């Protein structure tokens with residue numbers, strides 16, 4: 001008993017409550033079978049996508065008090081008053097960019113001599129992030145985008161994702177669906193794009209290379225995918241180098257404009273930052289040849305890569321219209337508008353599948369290292385160790401030393 005590692009799955013306490021979890025009941029079961037030194041406990045929750053009874057049935061004890069656990073796993077930020085002193089926590093802390101609203105939480109983590117490992121900072125040796133929810137954001141975003149196009153044109157009906165129990169139930173409705181001729185352009189090549197591609201494949205939408213897609217008309221639904229190298233070229237020599245683009249995006253121009261004149265739907269999944277040129281401008285939106293009717297902005301930055309993203313929509317009310325002439329918000333599914341799907345928490349619409357996918361990656365690439373410190377990957381993702389900022393994150397010193405106004 002003494003040598004057991006006690007691991008707790010904490011209840012999500014941040015408002016609004018998140019419904020995801022790091023490990024589902026089956027994954028907990030698997031871990032305890034394969035790592036006999038590990039005992040998992042689950043803090044009861046009324047809002048987790050897997051019910052307390054599902055954990056109980058899998059033989060995972062429910063326990064309100066997790067003070068005997070050394071390792072605590074959550075998803076979102078943990079409110080400061082819920083943080084337990086001296087523990088090791090894993091969650092998405094959103095502190096590495098000095099986000100003001102999480103300063104007080106990080107200050108408390110240091111005061112309480114906590115070790116914080118941030119999922120976002122866990123990377124493979126080549127720098128690729130190990131954990132993320134992008135794949136299911138892409139799945140849900142693509143479905144929502146198509147659903148909006150069906151409603152706007154009256155040509156087909158899809159059920160909202162959040163009314164489906166899980167991914168299997170979602171895709172069961174694709175059986176027999178006949179989509180009208182339509183042209184879909186997808187941007188990006190990361191996890192979000194992979195999720196969108198999954199939906200394109202499940203619906204049998206045909207892929208076409210960009211150069212064919214641009215010039216031809218089709219009597220069936222088609223899509224093309226534009227990766228960063230097809231979207232951005234350096235202004236001076238019309239070349240693209242990934243490393244150079246990441247370092248100096250302002251020296252690149254965006255080549256997306258022709259696609260707004262030939263596409264019905266944009267599924268946006270590129271990475272974006274303020275110095276990366278947007279896909280088109282408000283002036284382009286006003287032009288007569290602006291054909292896009294629906295934009296599923298999965299990347300979802302307000303006035304970001306898609307300038308007519310006027311702010312987030314919600315899972316319950318996922319689409320709003322934008323009047324093209326004035327770029328002002330209006331109701332969805334109206335003529336002469338572009339419909340925007342800008343939900344910022346898409347994976348929460350399929351939380352059971354999103355959680356399982358997350359837990360799988362965690363089990364495969366992180367779990368063993370977590371049990372056998374020290375490990376380079378874990379060390380690099382450790383923002384604080386026993387109440388001290390680690391060397392790699394020492395740049396956060398001024399952030400934590402500032403007085404907190406946002407508690």
Ligand SMILES: NC(=O)c1ccc[n+]([C@@H]2O[C@H](COP(=O)([O-])OP(=O)(O)OC[C@H]3O[C@@H](n4cnc5c(N)ncnc54)[C@H](O)[C@@H]3O)[C@@H](O)[C@H]2O)c1
Pocket residue numbers: 129132133134135137188189190191192193228245246269270271272297298299300343344345346347
């Ligand atoms: N709406 C939602 O619910 C939701 C959910 C998850 C992700 N997202 C957003 O979707 C976007 C894509 O996410 P993802 O999971 O596909 O990401 P990813 O990490 O899997 O892929 C990102 C892509 O951007 C490129 N990239 C990485 N750093 C870059 C940089 N500094 N400059 C330019 N390109 C860079 C990568 O090469 C990769 O092709 C992100 O903006 C993310 O915040 C939204």
